[in-house]
Every structure is written in C-alpha cells, then in structure tokens.
Amino acid sequence: MKVLMYYRGSYMTAVTCVIIICMLLVFQTPIDEFSEGRCACKDCVREQTHSAWFNELYDLSIQPLLTRENYVLSGDIYKYWKGLQKNKKESNYTVVVEKMFSLFPDKTQYLDASPKRCRTCAVVGNSGNLKGSRYGHLIDLHDFVIRINMGPTKSYEKDVGSKTTHRFIYPESAVDVENSTYLVLSPFKILDMEWLISAFTTKNITRTYKKVRPSINANRHKVMILHPAFIKYVHEIWLLKRGKYPSTGFLAIIFALHICDQVNVFGFGATSDGNWHHYFDETLTPFENDSHAGDFENKTIIRLQQENKILLYRGWT
Numbered sequence: 001m002k003v004l005m006y007y008r009g010s011y012m013t014a015v016t017c018v019i020i021i022c023m024l025l026v027f028q029t030p031i032d033e034f035s036e037g038r039c040a041c042k043d044c045v046r047e048q049t050h051s052a053w054f055n056e057l058y059d060l061s062i063q064p065l066l067t068r069e070n071y072v073l074s075g076d077i078y079k080y081w082k083g084l085q086k087n088k089k090e091s092n093y094t095v096v097v098e099k100m101f102s103l104f105p106d107k108t109q110y111l112d113a114s115p116k117r118c119r120t121c122a123v124v125g126n127s128g129n130l131k132g133s134r135y136g137h138l139i140d141l142h143d144f145v146i147r148i149n150m151g152p153t154k155s156y157e158k159d160v161g162s163k164t165t166h167r168f169i170y171p172e173s174a175v176d177v178e179n180s181t182y183l184v185l186s187p188f189k190i191l192d193m194e195w196l197i198s199a200f201t202t203k204n205i206t207r208t209y210k211k212v213r214p215s216i217n218a219n220r221h222k223v224m225i226l227h228p229a230f231i232k233y234v235h236e237i238w239l240l241k242r243g244k245y246p247s248t249g250f251l252a253i254i255f256a257l258h259i260c261d262q263v264n265v266f267g268f269g270a271t272s273d274g275n276w277h278h279y280f281d282e283t284l285t286p287f288e289n290d291s292h293a294g295d296f297e298n299k300t301i302i303r304l305q306q307e308n309k310i311l312l313y314r315g316w317t
C-alpha cells in the first residue's frame, strides 16, 4: 500500500509537471506572436513602430529579386517597366528571362528573417563626403556591405572599407567584382538583361544607349536581378513617381530595408559645401539636376533616419 501511495505520489507529480509545461507553452505563444517580425539586433527594421509614414510605405510582400517563381509580370508592372525603355525594339521578355535563369541562380533568397537573426548591412554610396571619414573599419564590420556602381575600394580602404558582399550595377556602370561578391543588376530595360547574358556568354553587346563593357569578371553563381515590380514599388510608392527612375543608391537602401535587420548608410548626400561629387573623382555634379529625383530621395533618406529605420553616417567633409 505504501509502495502504491509512493507511485501515486510520483504519478501526480508527473501529471502536474505536464500541466505546467503545457500552460507555459500556451502562455508563451502570444509572446512569440508579439515578437514576430522582430530580430536579434537592438533596433530592428521590421519592428512595428509608431511611424505611420514608414508602415504605409514598407511592403514586405514585394520581393526585391527576380526568381523563376515570380518572374511573370502582371499587366500594370509590365506596362510600367516597358515605359522606362527608350528603345522600343521588342525582345521577348519570357525568352530573355528564361535564358537568364539558365545561366544565373533562380531561387528565392533572403527569406530567413527570424527573432534569432541580426543581419547588419552597410549601404555605401559614392559621395565625396566619405573622403577623410575613416569609416573603412566600421563599414567592414557589417555582415553585408552593399556598394553602388563603380565605387572603388582599392586605395580608398581607410575611408570606404575593403569588403563588398553586394554590388549594384546597370550595364552602363558595370565593373569587375570579386568572386565572392554578389552582382546585383537593376534592369531598366530588357536590353539590360540581354547585356547581362551577353557579358557572360557571347560578349557581343557593346552598346546600349551608350558604349558599355562587353564583359565583366564576376561569379555567375552570384548574380542577382532586381525585380521590375520592386523598381516600380520604389519609384511609385517611395518616390511618388518623382524622377525618371530611382537611383541605384536609393534602390540599394530599400533593398537593404527588405533583407537586413539593421541598415547603416554611408556616402550619401552632398559634401558640406553643398557639392555632389564622387569620393574617387573630382567632377562636380549639381545635386538636384539629374534624372533621379535627387532632392526627394535625399529627403526620404533623412526621414528614414528620423524615424530610426536607418542610421546615416555623414562623413567629415
């Protein structure tokens, strides 16, 4: 009898334990739901904040990259994208994209956000305000370092760093990249996609609207193509259709907001004397006068900083 009581006692203990564990699990669920969309960084881009402005514009259902699953364009996206192209000579979009996916990766990427992830990203623009900034070491500490067009690192390491995980280009701005760097093409026209194919195969496209490099050194297993729907989203939702199209730099910032948990922005904006030039050359370009809505992009970037979604490093000069 005593033995039986003993067993009954431990049976009750076991049942109680199971109940407690179940209750813990049940009560933990709402906490998980609450923290959904958060990350392991101190501040997370996805974290719901009181910024109605940001919440309205930020749409994670728009995938930044073209994949075999999402490449079919809906009517309005196709119309928008074709509208960007000056040269109306038709190439068949489906045929070109299928050719691209026979050469380059076609899988969905970067859908790995989780409460455990803290992916830090540096978006490095080409502004002269990087000169003398000594940001190089800080930039290289980020998980992803996203660079834009021809912005070089060699002999500018102290100010801009040496690591490049992603480089955003279009045919007219293309440069060679290291084998470990992702080459991200912003296609503003079908010919840009055809150029990408040609650059890795026949090398026989030498002109778009101007002379372009017929080939580039890059790892074809690390090529990515921005989705026309993403370009449209950035242009129409973020920039309210200002400018002919978004600048590569602005596309890179919104891309980073989609795939990173924390975004730090370097080398954007004018120098302290109000001029806009590259850190690697001295040619001055009036800031407000290009085909991008420079001034509006600038205001949007500053607003992102005010709403705590990016951290802007302005340099020394």
Ligand SMILES: *[C@@H]1O[C@H](CO)[C@@H](O)[C@H](O)[C@H]1NC(C)=O
Pocket: 092, 093, 094, 095
């Ligand atoms: C493009 O090519 C696809 C597949 O070869 C074909 O089904 C489609 O009709 C073509 N579209 C046009 C507009 O020619």
Ligand SMILES: *[C@@H]1O[C@H](CO)[C@@H](O)[C@H](O)[C@H]1NC(C)=O
Pocket: 179, 219, 221
């Ligand atoms: C570049 O990386 C790929 C893997 O992504 C590898 O197969 C290739 O051998 C590398 N090439 C060089 C030149 O290191």
Ligand SMILES: *[C@@H]1O[C@H](CO)[C@@H](O)[C@H](O)[C@H]1NC(C)=O
Pocket: 202, 204, 205
């Ligand atoms: C490039 O070469 C391919 C295959 O040889 C050919 O189909 C295409 O028309 C050529 N394009 C140009 C611009 O020469």
Ligand SMILES: *[C@@H]1O[C@H](CO)[C@@H](O)[C@H](O)[C@H]1NC(C)=O
Pocket: 268, 269, 270, 271, 274, 287, 297, 298, 299, 301, 302, 312
């Ligand atoms: C925005 O424009 C102001 C005034 O021209 C300039 O000082 C600043 O550097 C710019 N900032 C960015 C992030 O573009």
Ligand SMILES: *[C@@H]1O[C@H](CO)[C@@H](O)[C@H](O)[C@H]1NC(C)=O
Pocket: 286, 289
């Ligand atoms: C900007 O462009 C307009 C028209 O293209 C021109 O009239 C104006 O002088 C330019 N402004 C500057 C500061 O270069």
